[in-house]
Every structure is written in structure tokens, then in C-alpha cells.
Amino acid sequence: MLKFVVHRLFATLPVLGIVAVLVFLLLRLTPGDPAAMLAGDAANAMQIEHIRRSLGLDQSLLVQFGRWLQHVLQGDLGESFYFKMQVTQLIAQRLEPTLSLASLSLCLAVSIAVPLGVFAAWRRDSGFDRVLMGASVLGFSVPVFVLAYVLIWIFSLQLDWLPVQGYESVRNGFWPWLRHLILPALTLSVVYIALIARITRAAVIEALGEDYIRTARAKGISEARVLIRHALANAGIPVLTVIGISLALLLSGVVVTESVYAIPGLGRLMVDAVLARDFPTIQGVVLFFSGLYVLLNLVIDLSYVFVDPRIRY
Amino acid sequence: MRPITNSSPIIQHSAWQRAGQHFSVRLGASVLLILLLLALLAPWLGTVDPTLFDPASRDQRPGQTGTITTLEGETLRHYFLMGADSLGRDMYSRVIYGTRISLSVGFLSALLALMAGVSLGLIAGYLRWVDGLCMRMMDGLMAIPGILIAIAFVAVWRPSLSTLIIAIAIPEIPRVTRLVRSLVLSLREAPYIEAAISLGTPTLKILFRHVLPNTLAPLLVQGTYLCASGMLIESVLSFLGVGLPSDIPTWGNIMAEARVQFNAYPYTIFFPGAFLALTVLAVNLLGDGLRDTLDPKLAKRL
Numbered sequence: 001m002l003k004f005v006v007h008r009l010f011a012t013l014p015v016l017g018i019v020a021v022l023v024f025l026l027l028r029l030t031p032g033d034p035a036a037m038l039a040g041d042a043a044n045a046m047q048i049e050h051i052r053r054s055l056g057l058d059q060s061l062l063v064q065f066g067r068w069l070q071h072v073l074q075g076d077l078g079e080s081f082y083f084k085m086q087v088t089q090l091i092a093q094r095l096e097p098t099l100s101l102a103s104l105s106l107c108l109a110v111s112i113a114v115p116l117g118v119f120a121a122w123r124r125d126s127g128f129d130r131v132l133m134g135a136s137v138l139g140f141s142v143p144v145f146v147l148a149y150v151l152i153w154i155f156s157l158q159l160d161w162l163p164v165q166g167y168e169s170v171r172n173g174f175w176p177w178l179r180h181l182i183l184p185a186l187t188l189s190v191v192y193i194a195l196i197a198r199i200t201r202a203a204v205i206e207a208l209g210e211d212y213i214r215t216a217r218a219k220g221i222s223e224a225r226v227l228i229r230h231a232l233a234n235a236g237i238p239v240l241t242v243i244g245i246s247l248a249l250l251l252s253g254v255v256v257t258e259s260v261y262a263i264p265g266l267g268r269l270m271v272d273a274v275l276a277r278d279f280p281t282i283q284g285v286v287l288f289f290s291g292l293y294v295l296l297n298l299v300i301d302l303s304y305v306f307v308d309p310r311i312r313y
Numbered sequence: 314m315r316p317i318t319n320s321s322p323i324i325q326h327s328a329w330q331r332a333g334q335h336f337s338v339r340l341g342a343s344v345l346l347i348l349l350l351l352a353l354l355a356p357w358l359g360t361v362d363p364t365l366f367d368p369a370s371r372d373q374r375p376g377q378t379g380t381i382t383t384l385e386g387e388t389l390r391h392y393f394l395m396g397a398d399s400l401g402r403d404m405y406s407r408v409i410y411g412t413r414i415s416l417s418v419g420f421l422s423a424l425l426a427l428m429a430g431v432s433l434g435l436i437a438g439y440l441r442w443v444d445g446l447c448m449r450m451m452d453g454l455m456a457i458p459g460i461l462i463a464i465a466f467v468a469v470w471r472p473s474l475s476t477l478i479i480a481i482a483i484p485e486i487p488r489v490t491r492l493v494r495s496l497v498l499s500l501r502e503a504p505y506i507e508a509a510i511s512l513g514t515p516t517l518k519i520l521f522r523h524v525l526p527n528t529l530a531p532l533l534v535q536g537t538y539l540c541a542s543g544m545l546i547e548s549v550l551s552f553l554g555v556g557l558p559s560d561i562p563t564w565g566n567i568m569a570e571a572r573v574q575f576n577a578y579p580y581t582i583f584f585p586g587a588f589l590a591l592t593v594l595a596v597n598l599l600g601d602g603l604r605d606t607l608d609p610k611l612a613k614r615l
Contacts, residue, residue, distance in 0.1 A: 018453025026465055137601065141594035143545050145552050145568065146586035153579050252460035256549055270461065271553050274468040282465050290457045 001305070008301065012294050019290045020072065024065050026286075027279050072287070078280035082273065087284035091266065097167050098265035100177070101257065102250055104185040106243070109192035114239065116193070117200025118232055122223075124205060132197060139194030144253050148187040148260040155183060165262040184261045188253045192246055199242040203235030210234070236307035244300035251289050328530065332606040341599030348592055352412040360406035363562040375404075375580060398570060398581055407562040408585050414563040415592060418478060419544035423536050425482040426543075430489020431532065435520050437490065438497025448494070451487035459484030463546055467555050477550065477557060481543045492535055496528045530607040537600030541593045548589055564589045 035052035036043070043051075052058050071078065077087035120129040156164040162183050168176040207213065208231050216230045217223075255267035262268075266285055273281035332338055351358065397403055437447040454462075466480035500506060501524070509519050550556035551565025559566050564585040571581035 014449055015452045015456050018450055019456050022453055022457065026469060137597050138590075138594060141541070141597050142590045143548055143586065143593070145549065146582070146590060149568075149575060149579070149582045149586065152575075157576060157579070248455075248458050252458040255458075255460055255464070256553070259553055270464065271555070274464050274553075274555050277468060282468065286457060286461050286465060289461060293458065294456050 005302065008298055012298060015294055016291060019287065019294075020069060021065070023283050023286050023290075024068055027283065028061060028064070077284035077287070080273070080278055080281045082276040082278035082281065087280050090269065090281065091284060091288055094264060094266045094269045096169060096265075097263045098254055098258070098267060100170065100181060101184055101188065101263060101265060102254055104181050105188040105192070105250065105253075108185050109189040109196055110243070112189070113193040113196035114200050114232070117197040117239075118204050118227055120197065121201045121204035121208060121231070122227055129201075132201075136194035136198050139190050142190070144187060144191070144256045145260050147190055148183070148257065151183050151187055152260075165260070167261075167263040167265075180261075180263075184257050184263060187260075188250065188257045191249060191253065192243075195246055195249075196239065196242060200232075200235060200239050203238040204231045207231040207234040233307075237304060240300055240303060240307060244297045247296050247300075248293055251293060328607050332603055335602040335606050337598040338602030338606070341595045341597070341602060344591065344595035345599065348412055348595070349416060351409055352416050355406075355409045355413065358409060360409050361403050363402065363407040363410040364560060366402045375584075398567070404567070404581060404584060407567055408564070408588055410562045411564040411567060411585060412588070412592075414474075414557065414561065415544050415547065415589065418474070418481065418547040419540040419592075419596070422478045422481040422485070422543035422547075423539035425478060426485035426489055426539050427532060427536050429482065429486045431493050431525070431528070433486065433490040434493025435497060435524065438494040439501065439516065439520060439524075444494075447490070451490050454484065455487045457484070460546060460549060463550060464553070464555055467550060472550075472555065472557055474557065477547065480550075481546045485539050485542070489532070489535060489539070492531060493528055496531065497524055500524050500527055530603075534600055534604045534608050537596055537603060541596040541600065544589070544593055544596070 035048050035057050057064070075088060077091070079085065080087050080090055083090055116132055120132045123129055152164055155162050163180055166180055168180045170177040204227075213226060213230055216226045221230075254265065255270055257263070258265045258267035259271055266288070269281065270285045272278075273285065398407070433447055433451075437444045462484045463480040466483065467476060470476040470480075506519060506523055509523055514522075547556060547563070548565035548568070551563045552569045554569060556565055557563055559570065567585045568582050571578065571585075575582055
């Protein structure tokens with residue numbers, strides 16, 4: 001097991017390396033002079049020259065990349081032009097809201113989608129199944145922010161149950177924190193509910209066709225136990241896999257959801273940085289999100305062991 | 314002896330014919346056709362210039378009749394089917410003209426991603442020495458959340474229709490490349506490819522004459538999903554203020570401008586939002602139908 005973990009960790013290194021190259025090149029492949037772009041429209045030639053010098057933009061691309069990578073590996077993502085502070089500090093500050101939102105959405109999605117999917121598989125081709133499958137196509141199609149405004153309109157403006165937007169740190173109490181996150185998490189989770197419910201349904205349908213299900217039923221085990229202990233347990237791998245794949249979607253969705261609900265997280269930071277053309281921050285956030293995604297998928301891979309005892313690393 | 318010509322033959326429908334008769338293919342395609350007509354015929358559907366503003370008609374409620382003054386100073390009586398925005402621009406005209414942007418960005422970004430992905434996939438699947446490098450690049454690209462690539466790309470290259478389409482297409486390329494590569498890898502073991510190789514057929518000819526046609530059905534299915542996600546990403550970028558310039562009426566831009574006034578005039582978000590959702594839904598239905606009929610292997614998995 002440990003050997004496998006170490007092996008997989010090393011296997012992610014090339015991927016992370018390519019991510020680093022892509023993120024680095026993003027800024028250097030600008031149409032024109034990056035120094036002039038960073039300086040803004042009002043800068044004169046001297047200021048542009050100063051920026052070029054101070055960022056080492058006058059050196060070869062390879063040297064620049066080497067220096068940048070060295071800093072990144074030491075945990076130094078540079079200083080934000082716009083926020084005037086270390087990007088790593090900035091990311092640390094914005095981490096809590098984003099992690100709260102993402103993890104709450106994921107929990108919500110899994111706890112709603114898996115039972116729905118199992119039930120739809122059990123009552124395959126019933127009215128419930130058809131409605132659920134139809135609704136899931138709709139779930140894929142409604143843009144996150146449109147859904148967000150529909151929910152705000154219903155639950156905040158018409159019913160006045162929940163705050164319209166904003167964020168409250170968990171340090172100020174659990175209930176205020178949860179109250180502010182219910183709508184954003186619900187908004188963000190709809191796509192995953194659709195996705196995970198579909199995959200769960202398909203996987204459980206496949207498992208239900210197996211001989212051991214017939215055997216289990218013949219033994220007189222209750223239907224609930226057949227579904228959960230025998231069908232769902234064997235459908236765990238595809239469900240886990242789709243959760244891993246959809247993490248990328250989740251991290252993308254965070255950007256939009258945080259913007260709509262004015263949550264001061266990493267997604268909001270990314271949008272602010274883009275609007276201010278703050279390149280160190282853009283690079284830092286993209287790099288951070290990608291690293292997180294790779295790491296989480298590693299965790300998912302490892303968790304296969306707990307779902308399927310046949311898998312040993 | 315009676316000739317046996319009139320014995321009824323067994324009619325065997327091809328997958329393409331079955332696709333044409335599938336319910337959700339027909340539904341999705343019809344809705345898309347209507348939207349396409351709306352986009353093409355926009356100027357003749359009782360619209361005014363979508364950028365035209367008239368302060369006198371500010372925040373007109375839906376269904377009211379008011380006036381709007383053209384740039385030539387001509388005052389027209391106009392029926393505000395969907396109301397007017399905070400600058401007095403006709404929402405109906407803006408939403409109808411927005412159809413053009415959404416459809417073309419969705420279609421062109423899908424086309425671009427498909428072309429790039431097919432080229433890379435064919436090369437990676439057929440030339441073994443490129444494979445490793447190419448696929449590692451794709452792994453790296455896939456590890457970055459798509460919307461972040463698109464946002465960062467637009468931020469660097471300044472938004473225009475073409476940069477937007479490229480920005481949306483780039484994060485989609487790896488998935489197409491993987492699909493094509495896996496198809497090529499399974500096809501190259503097929504007897505007819507081996508036959509072609511042993512006959513001395515040039516590699517390029519094998520790729521285009523024998524391999525590519527067999528990837529068409531799964532690619533078409535993939536293409537419809539790319540189109541749907543392309544339209545969603547376009548609207549997200551516009552909505553976040555990093556998409557097309559705000560004077561161009563796109564659904565995302567209309568919604569972005571409507572945010573400030575959402576409390577008082579929620580319909581300014583709901584109208585374009587409903588159109589966007591309907592369009593994406595139609596594309597998804599088309600894709601699901603095509604998948605079920607053209608790509609039975611994939612249909613089983615989902």
C-alpha cells in the first residue's frame with residue numbers, strides 16, 4: 001500500500017510539471033510585450049523597462065522558467081500586483097470559504113444523488129425513473145448562475161428564509177456559516193446530483209443483473225439489504241470514479257457560484273485577479289486548483305481499496 | 314414458375330436512419346432549428362437594434378407598449394414583449410440577437426475542439442513515439458479546471474469572438490484526443506487495417522480512408538456535448554465580465570447587466586436564462602438521442 005502511494009505520488013509529478021509549464025507559458029505567450037501589458041496603458045517606456053528588468057523578462061524563456069519554478073517549489077508564488085501581498089498568503093486567506101462551499105456541495109450531492117440513483121435503478125423504467133432521468137438532463141442544461149438567481153428569488157426574496165448573499169466564517173458560529181452556504185451549496189450541487197444519480201443508476205442496474213443478486217434474493221434477504229449490501233456495494237467503483245472526475249467541474253463551478261453569492265473565496269479571487277490583470281495571482285490560483293485536483297484524484301484512487309476489497313495495492 | 318422478386322425484403326435500418334427517428338433527436342433538432350431560424354431572421358421578427366437605447370423607456374415592464382427613438386431621430390411605437398433594461402434597450406431584441414452569439418460560439422468552439430482533438434488523437438494513436446508526450450500534455454491540460462483556462466486565456470488575449478472560441482475549445486481538446494486515440498488503438502488491430510497495411514497503403518491514406526470514417530459516430534455524439542458546454546462557458550465568461558465586450562448583446566452579458574437590478578426586475582435575468590437553458594437542453598437531448606442510437610457502447614455505460 002505504502003509502496004503504491006509513493007509510486008502514484010511520483011506518477012503525478014509529470015502531470016504537475018506540465019501544468020506548471022502551461023501556467024507559466026500562459027503569461028509568456030501573450031501577443032506582444034508582457035512587460036507593457038503588466039505596466040498598463042498609462043506606463044511610459046522607462047517604467048516598462050523597469051518591470052522587464054525586475055521580473056527578469058529580458059532573459060531567455062528557459063532561464064525565466066527555471067527561476068519561476070524554483071520559487072514555486074519553495075512555496076513562493078510571487079507577489080500580487082493588485083492586492084500588494086504574497087499570493088500564497090492571499091490563497092490561504094481565501095481558502096476557508098471555498099473549501100466550505102466545495103465540501104458542503106459534494107456531501108449534499110452524494111447524499112441526495114446516491115439514494116435517488118439506487119431507487120431509480122430498483123424501479124427501472126417506472127415513472128420515477130423516467131422523471132429522474134429527464135430531470136437530470138435538465139440539471140445538466142441549466143447554467144449555474146441562472147439556477148442561483150432562481151433559488152435566490154424563491155428562497156431569499158419571496159420567502160425571505162435565507163440571506164441573499166455573503167459569507168460568514170465558521171469561527172462566528174456554525175448556524176450563521178451554514179445559513180449563508182445553503183443556497184450556494186444547493187446551486188453548485190445540482191449538476192453533480194444529476195451526474196452522480198445517472199452513474200449510480202447505471203452501475204446499480206448492471207449489478208442487479210448479476211447472479212449473486214438472484215442468490216441473495218433466493219436466500220430471502222430483505223430487498224433493502226440486497227440493494228445496499230449487494231448491489232450498491234458492487235456499484236461503488238464507478239460512482240467513486242465519477243466523483244473524482246466531477247471534482248474538476250466542482251472547482252469550476254466554485255468560480256461562478258462565489259461570484260453570484262459574493263463569497264470571498266478563491267473563485268472570486270480568480271475573477272478579481274483577471275479583471276485587474278493581476279498575473280501572479282492568476283497563475284497562483286490556477287496552479288493551486290490544479291494541484292488540489294490531482295491530489296484529490298489520488299485520494300479517490302486510494303479509496304478504491306475501501307470500497308472494493310478485491311483491489312489491493 | 315413465378316419469379317420471387319416481390320417477396321418482401323427484410324428492412325434493415327442503418328444506425329443513422331434509426332437516429333433520425335429517435336424521439337429526443339427529433340425534439341432536440343426541432344428546437345435547435347427554431348432557434349437557428351430566430352438567429353438568422355432576427356432583424357425581421359419585430360425587433361429593433363439591440364444596442365438602441367431610449368431613456369424614456371427605461372425599465373419598461375414586459376408586455377407594455379412604449380416608444381423607442383432610432384439613431385435617425387425617428388420615434389417608433391414598440392411593443393416591449395420582454396420589457397426593457399435599465400438603459401431603455403428592448404430586452405426582446407437583445408435576447409433574440411443573443412441567439413446568434415450563443416449558437417455560433419457553441420458550434421464553432423465544438424468544431425475547433427473536434428478538429429484539434431482528431432488531429433492529435435490520430436497522430437498519438439498511430440505514431441507510437443508521439444503518443445507518450447502528447448498524452449502527458451493532455452493529462453496536464455485536463456488537470457487544470459476548464460473554466461480557469463478559458464478565463465486566464467481571455468484575460469491575456471483580450472476578448473473577441475475568435476479568442477473566446479479558442480479559449481473555450483482549448484480545455485475541451487484533451488477529451489476528444491483521448492476518445493480518438495482509444496478508437497484508433499482499437500481500430501488498428503482490426504483485420505481490414507492489417508490488410509491495408511500489408512497491401513502497402515500509405516499511413517495517411519489508412520488514417521483518412523479507413524480509420525477516420527469509423528470514428529465519426531462517437532465524435533458526433535461528443536461534438537454535441539462540446540457544443541452544449543461551449544455555450545454554457547461562453548455565458549459564464551460574459552456573466553463574469555471577462556467574455557465579449559458588454560456592448561455586444563449576448564445572453565451572458567444581458568444577465569451580467571441585470572444583476573444590479575435583480576431585486577426589482579428579476580425577469581431581466583430569467584428571460585435570457587430561460588433561452589440559454591432551453592438551447593443547451595435541446596443540444597443535450599440531441600446528444601443523448603444520438604448516443605443511444607449511434608454509440609451503443611457508450612449508451613450502456615451511462
